[in-house]
Amino acid sequence: MSPLLRRSARKNPADSTVTLIGKPDCHLCEAAEAVVAEVCGELGARWETKDITQDEELYRKYWEQIPVVLVDGAQHDFWRVDPQRLRKALGA
Template identity: 80%
Template sequence: MRNVTLIGKPGCHLCDAARDTIVRVCSETGATWEEKDINQDEELYRKYWEQIPVVLVDGAQHDFWRVDPERLRRALGA
């Protein structure tokens, strides 16, 4: 099963839009997803602060700032 991770922060409008896309695509494809708050993890903060929201697919960086639903579907094998 494929897994999508959204790395973002509360109050981020781009993160909200990314979450909406991820929820929709994961429900269509059967992939699981999780969300991580960049403010709660020093390593994620150092690595991704200037790119949030960041989307990982199976642990590998897939997108940042904006999530293209078609590109995410393809990455998930749909």
């Protein structure tokens, strides 16, 4: 595939949603939120936070992994968020 075709096949970061799953008073969650906010702000991607203490299903699924980052509903990272890896997942 030519580089031009590969570049046009990339997704637009603004079409993605990043979800940060964490809990209050969690230093790793706060650090992850800073990375998510910076990368999403830079690329124009939407992002949201979800509190596992308010959602039993999220609690059961992710308690031992928080913070967890989802990109368009698929698990992307947990514990620590690598900004370069997140940029790449968002198509940058």
